[in-house]
Amino acid sequence: MPVTVGIDIGGTGTKLGLVTDEGDIISRVEFNTWDFPKFNEYVGELARSINSLLKSGNQGEPVGIGICAPMGNYFKGTIDKGYNLPWQGVLPLRDQLQGALGIPTIISNDANAAALGEKVFGVAKDLNDFVMITLGTGLGSGFISNGKLVLGFEGFAGELGHVNGKKPSGRLCNCGKKGCLETYVSATGIKRTIFSLLADSHEGSYFRTVSFDDLSTKEITEAAEEGDKIALEAFEYTGEIFGGKLAEVAILFNPEAIILAGGLSKAGHFIIDPTKRHMEDNLMDAYKGKIRFLSSQLGSEGAAILGAASLVRTLNAELI
Ligand SMILES: [Zn+2]
Numbered sequence: 001m002p003v004t005v006g007i008d009i010g011g012t013g014t015k016l017g018l019v020t021d022e023g024d025i026i027s028r029v030e031f032n033t034w035d036f037p038k039f040n041e042y043v044g045e046l047a048r049s050i051n052s053l054l055k056s057g058n059q060g061e062p063v064g065i066g067i068c069a070p071m072g073n074y075f076k077g078t079i080d081k082g083y084n085l086p087w088q089g090v091l092p093l094r095d096q097l098q099g100a101l102g103i104p105t106i107i108s109n110d111a112n113a114a115a116l117g118e119k120v121f122g123v124a125k126d127l128n129d130f131v132m133i134t135l136g137t138g139l140g141s142g143f144i145s146n147g148k149l150v151l152g153f154e155g156f157a158g159e160l161g162h163v164n165g166k167k168p169s170g171r172l173c174n175c176g177k178k179g180c181l182e183t184y185v186s187a188t189g190i191k192r193t194i195f196s197l198l199a200d201s202h203e204g205s206y207f208r209t210v211s212f213d214d215l216s217t218k219e220i221t222e223a224a225e226e227g228d229k230i231a232l233e234a235f236e237y238t239g240e241i242f243g244g245k246l247a248e249v250a251i252l253f254n255p256e257a258i259i260l261a262g263g264l265s266k267a268g269h270f271i272i273d274p275t276k277r278h279m280e281d282n283l284m285d286a287y288k289g290k291i292r293f294l295s296s297q298l299g300s301e302g303a304a305i306l307g308a309a310s311l312v313r314t315l316n317a318e319l320i
Helices: 039-056 093-101 110-120 187-199 217-225 229-253 263-267 269-281 303-316
Strands: 003-009 013-020 025-032 065-068 078-080 105-108 130-135 139-145 257-261 292-295
Touching: 003 039, 003 303, 013 039, 013 303, 025 039, 025 303, 039 093, 065 093, 065 110, 065 303, 078 093, 093 105, 105 110, 105 303, 110 130, 110 139, 110 257, 110 303, 130 229, 130 263, 187 217, 187 229, 187 263, 217 229, 217 263, 229 269, 263 269, 269 292
Parallel strands: 003 065, 065 105, 130 257, 257 292
Antiparallel strands: 003 013, 013 025, 130 139
16 A cells, blocks of 8 residues: 655644555654754654654555645755744755655645645545635645646745735734734734724723633634624624635636635634625626635644645646
8 A cells, every 4th residue: 555654844843644545644653843953863853753653554665755844845855944943044854854765755835735735635636726725823825726736936836824914014924024914814813803903992802801822713713602792803804804815816816715724714604704705795706606615624633744745746746
């Protein structure tokens, strides 16, 4: 049975999984990324973990290794100044790991891997034109057009989180710019909206009893279910900005579906309804009523590993 190795390199943990052609993760291993402040030692630990994974899964040579990492560069096989990681500079991870193990290796950023994961293993198996959007701490996005991942000149295409969301003088973003979409449309973005609404209103609200850091998207959804006016207004405001931007995406890419994942997407109709309404309001007639909103079914635990594993399918130029 052909297997691939999927590796999700994150700011806290590095997760590895052995993945079948059908998208089942048959064994996993995980270690703390920050236990290896020297990059060479980190690559050594990755190689050891892959070997132990193959042994525990009772598998022979895998078809390939797919890695998703912040600022993972598909073309160069490097991690380019990845944020939240212990190492500095441009890191030649693909060549080092490939050199150590002799197994074909592919690297990409998290959002592109997530989009490909939906195409290979998830809800988008039968779709050729869609946008995958992860609404977590930030907003990650990957575009599949004509059945292929859109990478652009250097592999950084499709970063919707850092297009302007509202106005150039808007909220300050982690990237240093102002007004980026993810400062409004993400788990963090909606929290910023809630605290801004609280400051401008005398409305009683559940949110007056919690701190910014303690507030979760689950609580925001629960407050909306209880009819909390600030929660409902925050979803409406988020949906207005998100929907307006998706209308522009629709005109540029003509997608058949928008796939949502991440903490804020679990708010379900509270986020989808206003987003869809504002998107439709901003569309020309020819585009109206055609774009579906779908939710990722890969599960938060395995989605990143499956996304990483799906990158291996690009080795034979399929999907790229
Ligand atoms: Zn930004």
